[in-house]
Amino acid sequence: MLHMKCCPKCEGDVALNKDYYGYYVTCLQCGWSKDIPKNKVSSKSSHDKHSKLALAA
Ligand SMILES: [Zn+2]
Structure with missing residues (x-):
């Protein structure tokens, strides 16, 4: 996945x-790199769980 012109440097x-x-x-141009926190992903899955629960109730 590519994000055009997103490098802060x-x-x-x-x-x-x-x-x-x-x-x-x-970054493909300057080599800048950044980790994306895992909790960002897990919070999304917990949101899915919550919406599933709301659906059942
Ligand atoms: Zn760059």
């Missing part, structure tokens, strides 16, 4: 990657 193109530890983004 050079405004280059940023790619979303995934490894064993989770997601991270890297």
Whole structure:
């Protein structure tokens, strides 16, 4: 996945990657990289659980 001109350093193109530890983004132009916290993903899944519960009730 590519995010055009999202780099805070050079405004280059940023790619979303995934490894064993989770997601991270890297800039294709300058090599800037940043980890994306895992709790961002888990909070989304708990939201799904909540919506499922609301549906059952
Ligand atoms: Zn950059």
